[in-house]
Amino acid sequence: MKTSLLFLLITVSCLTASDLTAQSVGISNDGSNPDPSAMLDVKSDSKGLLIPRMTTAKRIAISAPADGLMVYDTDTKSMWYFKLNTWTEVGGLALPYNKNVSVNGNALALTNGYAGGNAIVGHAFDGAGISGYSQSGAGGVFSSQSGPGIRTLGSGAEINGKIKIADGTQASDRVLTSDASGVASWKPLPTAKTAMTSLFDTAPETYVVLTENNHNLLPFVAHPTRPEYGNYGYDGGTNFNDATHEYVVPADGLYRTSFKLYFRPTSQSTTFTYPSSYYVSVSKVTPYETPNQDDYLLRSWGYEYNTGDTYPAMLSGEASTFFAAGTKLKLLLFYSINGTSENSQLKLYGGRYSFFSIERVE
Template identity: 30%
Template structure:
């Protein structure tokens, strides 16, 4: 009987007030529903029509502009979507926008942002197994502070320090050195980035590793090198070189420095290293000059017969060779004055260049 009275009074209430109240006599809107129970003894709420996606699709012809704003609850996604039901992909509330059914909470606009905005605090996006993709066609389609990081979606390029990269990856650090830093355990002073046949990069020494010595046709020491002048240099400033040569050429002050090779005015000889041509040598050892034992033929003496050889003696005058001694009272002819190059040392023809060592 209560239900009959309610439906009988409802049209009269609508006529008198142009608003309808359920469980109240002072509606605040066109339809104002007040909960009947608040103690949890009965369920409260409004239940929209419940249909499957296929059932909603079957009524496509019934929905037009006059049904704009209609709300239903889809119990399941549509099996084969029509134009109007294309968005019914899961269970949930949907409303008809006059053309399509839209999921409640998304609406027509499915973009992340409808306009510019600001975060109110730190934000973390937990993707789990879900992907996050951006699509675009502009040059600076996605950026962080414009030039800090920029994606050129138009040309498939990425820029760091520039919003208009000219190659696939462009890093523009202006005039500040150190635009790239790759730390993988292979890095060290004076190494360059190289790759193997598969394009896997690693740090390697270039043509000249630490300890390599070259000769310069200039008196200017190039960057990355030190003159081989025997100087004591810092063990911490040049750690790679110190690790390689240690105190072979001098221990410096014994704790903080070490000595460089001193090649000024010296000829360099290949280390024998067991061959036996220059045995008994250690790497980096100094060898004094020496003149090998040898003989000189002399002409027949004037006023006599026979021949002879010059006698070779050591520093003490002891005969070291020549089985024919000079005969007293005999004279030997020779040219008036020696010819050739004579001086205080024995040396080959040479060119003076500056030796430097890679550190």
């Protein structure tokens, strides 16, 4: 009796399958018709679909799996399907992964809500761990509510191209400096060490005739116009007044003032009873003080010319002094004739022979 009943069930099943060829099959608990687009429509609001379950080894051992074959892997605790000769985990990311999308927003967004966890970690043996590219926007944008936007460990950072750092302290002509903690910010450029070097803007072999018994203001300029002085490395500076021939100190600090003068007298008169002499001085006028012709930074005595002397002389000197911003400095030369001054002149040669230099040392 049992054998006859089993044969009957198998026969009915075969006939039913034959009658339902090319038709939809529905399995439900409410008697609803299957969806015509589905070969098998399983419907339930209290039960699910249970597909074959197996270990990873058994899944891989399936012989000639068809594309679309699905199983549940009991080792990985995930669904797998077969496609293009490869098993792919459902919900996993198959590598290499390349996909082009066009969306108004983020193409990929990851959030890790666990404290101390990372959203993305990249590692490469030779290339870049994480690489970003944009045609017109930023290749990478990083920020943090409390920590640094970017942190490098050990190897530092290398930037090939321009860099822009805008933290509110940026401005024209500033340099990037850091505090004791290594936090960088933009600071104004320090005052240039070399402040000014000037000379006479005259032909190389010409001279200036000095007035005797007078503090002669030497006509130095910091911006010579003659082309023959273009190759001597003179620093024009921005604080030297060519019209008044004086230098205005730009900032408080220690400055070294130096000069070199080349001059030659004409033949001294035979009626001289005493030698003639000269000395160089650097006059200074400090802000908020009454100008004083005799307020000198330095005074340097020079040679004495006797009757008949015509040899040239080179006089140089220097001094280092602290100056307040706004102090005005100029070079003076006093020429004294003792005796009858007829037929006597002191000729000061300019060009590259004489210079007046002011350098900030700290």
